[in-house]
Amino acid sequence: METVRYDSVDDFGSHVKRLKASGLARRRRVLVCCGTGCLAGGARGVAEAFAAQLDRSRQAELNLVVKRTGCHGFCEKGPLVVLMPRGTFYKGVKPEHVSQIIERSIVGDDVIEELLYVEPGSGKPVAGYGEIEFYARQTRVAMRNIGHIDPADIDDYLLRDGYAALAKTLSTMTPEDVLSTIEKARLRGRGGGGFDAGRKWRSCKRAAGEKRYVIANGDEGDPGAFMDRSIMEGDPHGVLEGMVIGAYALESHEGYIYVRQEYPLAVEHLQRAIDDARARNLLGDNILGSNFSFDIEISRGGGAFVCGESSALMRSVEGKVGEPRAKYVHATDKGLWDQPTVLNNVETWVTVPRIIEQGAEWFAGLGTEGSKGTKAFSLVGKVKNTGLVEVEMGTTLREIIFGPGGGMLEEGERGRFKAVQTGGPSGGCLPAAQLDLPVDFDTLTRAGSMMGSGGMIVMDHSTCMVDVARYFLSFLVDESCGKCVPCREGLFQMYQIVSRICEGEGTAGDLDQIDDLSRAILVGSLCALGKSGPNPVLSTLQHFRDEYRAHINERRCPAGVCKALITYRVVNEACDGCGACLKACASSAILGTPKKGDTFNIDEAKCDRCGACVTVCKRGAIAVG
């Protein structure tokens, strides 16, 4: 294997040119999605089957390459295999399908209909990647490479014009040019707060210090969000390139990528990318022969949500407990090791090369007045197409959920849309009446939620909003660092109150007490975790007050979720006596003999409302109420 090292920008340019002209670049591509979702579905077996059945010579003979790519985003349908350039999209692929795919669609010219995705609206199978609504309705900027490249192959990234923005930066732009381009693009941080990235960079540049640091925040802690994971796993070089460009603008020489502990694959891919980039002189001393030097180190998190908060993250990089500090002095003045530091989310960093490449005007042309560009969301919950979507800012919630999302998962009354939760534990739940809100930083905040890092959890009428509030509180009680009183003690007490309501022991004064305590926590807490902690409770209280009232006044959980307020009952008319529920019940609470015609009863005293019987009953004969 030839060792490539670029000693100048020209060197780099000519190598990329040669690469693009080579036969390898023109080969057909078999893309096997190896994102976490597809891996869980068995993608490793599929990739191995391809490798076993198509060795190197056979691949050359067929003029194709098999690539393990990052997440295509359509996790719901995994494992996914895409045949390029034709764009044939196969879902739910199993190892046993591989030989058939090779024979019919690779050697042959055929399409295997059973493996095609069926559009739920039309009921028709779709052959092409681009024609699937899920993808067709997206605008991919941050995620443009994911799924198309093998993240472990730097050449794949180069073939998609990777590092071209860096070459352009180093050869034609001054640090000031880069800074003003980012300012003009009006890029806002994708991590949650939506702070103007250009302004952040500018104040860091102005601050006095011995060194400046650049950090990528990959501590994606919001439950229900996994865009950053996909970016780090699927396009690691994109993150690096953005950081190098940013470091050039800031004249920084040291950078860190903080990756949460739950993402081992992201660490692996990023480390590989760092090693490869260093070997090619795209990272390290005198990058591309210039006199600019910058290097990146990965810092692994230890499993603490609060480390997504920038000051806590910096303490964690320093090897300490992740306790936030007051932000009266900004990180841009005193951040990592008390030096001026710019911290941006990985999605923000991966967007930077795109802006440099295509210009600030192009980026500012996307999105809304206040929120430029696109935003990646992880669309999950009770929606048909769960997965990653990237849309222009200003797209409405309805367009996302009923567009790429494909609408609600389940039919019937209980399957109707009830709320969408955005912004993770700092955000809130928006009801059906607000489905037409355009999604951008400011609109969501005004509506009592927030953009957050981009988690979007769709809920239907089988979701109890009081339970959701309790869920977020228990999350925060668990994840609070415990430093300040309002967050540590206040959220704990709030959890106690909401729990009481869920358990049917709520009292008339509870809602007022929640309100009073919330106000104190909102203004009194030290960091953003506490300052936004009451949001999920307040937003559900605002939009779903009736549901709280039903719990308190009528001792009833309308969604049938809160265990203390529900009972399970066998509807004997619907029951066929199969006895599956008997076997499933761990507490032996179901009485009856498994034969047709027998009546089954549930012993309420024994029943611990685990719901196992409901999941196994094929006839829907167990009623919850």
Added chain:
Amino acid sequence: MSSLRLVVQPHYCIGCRACEMACAFTHGKDGQVGASRCRTLTVGKDEYVPVLCLQCDHAACVQVCPVEAITQDPATRIVHVDQDRCVRCMACTVACPFGNMHFDPNGNHVHKCDLCTDHGDYPRCAMFCPTRCLSVERIEQGAP
């Protein structure tokens, strides 16, 4: 600006302990008599020596304090204890080679002679000394 220094001439001491009384009353609080920062010791027959802080430069108490609660005022050369800062580790009470850092168990704090800076600018012990044993000298700043 001038500063004070206390002059001790033990051969004049008659062991009357007026200095101790004056000190204790001066440093009392809320109508209670405080603890004296000055101790008169008997060293022989009819031989007494009043022992009190010498406001040393490079004082051991200053050096040993782990929280920098003891400092010397560069202008007056008086060594002060910042009671708010002190964490009562007692190191200074041992470190002073002259035994002039005292601990008051009632007030739970360490204390030392501060030349009565908070009580007018004339040390009470000297004021009440009936002999020339304790006296005050005013020196111009910068003088040794």
Added chain:
Amino acid sequence: MEQTGPSSFNITINGRRVEAARGEVVLQVARRAGIQIPTLCDHPAVEAFGSCRLCMVEVTKEEWKGWKGLMTACLYPVAQGLIIETDSESVHHVRRNVLDLLLARCPDSELIRRLAAEYGVTRTSFVQRENPDLCILCGLCTRVCETAATSAITTTRRGHDREVGTPWGGPPPDCIGCLGCAHVCPTGHITFEDKGLTRTIWGREFELQRCSDCGKPLPLTRDQVDFLARRQQLDPSYLSRCADCQRRSVAQTMGRIARWHQLGLVQEEAEVAQ
């Protein structure tokens, strides 16, 4: 952060104009002006921490067009034109809630009960902690230990499970028994005992240093003496005699000089100062 502009200026606290210097925080300036702001986690010996949230004050500036924010006085840097209210309704609302929450945590703490009562809370409106102790988690002990001693104690776990403790809950190996933690503890949660030559704190026993003259125990442990001599760069002999013996020794020396005077051996008056 304000890095330019004059180094001292006036700010307004409760309608009063008060002088402040760049680099100071609101709490410092207020205290100097005799304006009381309650605190629990503040101590001059350690860096400000901002955990108790009791010192919150309302901050605004004329150019903020009516926007006001609640800030912790112990951390908020002063800047020209700041207008501070230390006792507004919103300030009291937060303090009342904080104290109410702390009262649920530490119902037996005299200090918390007294402070809470000042803000009108005599009984907590929340669920009282089971088996409560006196620790309010202000973190003063661990911070003092870090600043003045050896970081022998730490906060452990997180969130509502947070506690102050020692490695593996046992006697802390790095502790020097200086009692700094116990003395700064505002609620008396940290206890210790000195008995004969033994000091006990954090479940560990320490031997007290003995006076090299009289043999009585000094108020310092042997570990503390070693630590201080090393860290403060002081000859250990400075830490070997009790104050009584030190005084006796100096008195005897001075007594000798006095005798020389009386015998006419010394011409000049001995000045024992400077």
Added chain:
Amino acid sequence: MKIEVDIKPTEQILARYPAQPRFLISVMQDIQLGYRYLPREALERVAGALGVPLARVYGVATFYKAFSLTPRGERELRICTGTACHIRGAPLILHELQTRLGIKPGQTTEDLVFSLEAVNCVGACALAPVVVVNDVAHGNVSVTGVRRLIRTPKTPKTPKGKDVGADN
């Protein structure tokens, strides 16, 4: 109960990092991976080597969820309790595993085979509910399906999952 701890792996891990306090978490991650917990002897060595007070090491060990001070089981079941999983039934899954294994989240079965951990989102929300077994994610698990994950070929004589938790 005193377990002999082989300190050699700790030395090897320490050799990979410069002796600076900032590598504390990284070193501890590797130790956790190697020993399946953080033995006291190892952490004492780490504190000395990196120049970090032992109490701070202990504080870090108890602050972050990745670390355990007691040995974890061979098979670590991490039940995702992220929002997406929560509304798709994660509490039921967790409840089921708790009952079957007779342990609570954060605990390990006495035979050191299984550890249970409730984690806040593993980032595989599209497959909710998710259970991660030793870094392998299992998606769309059901209350009954989850029983498959705790069948133990290594411990004979417990043919049915039911018996495992019967003695609790």
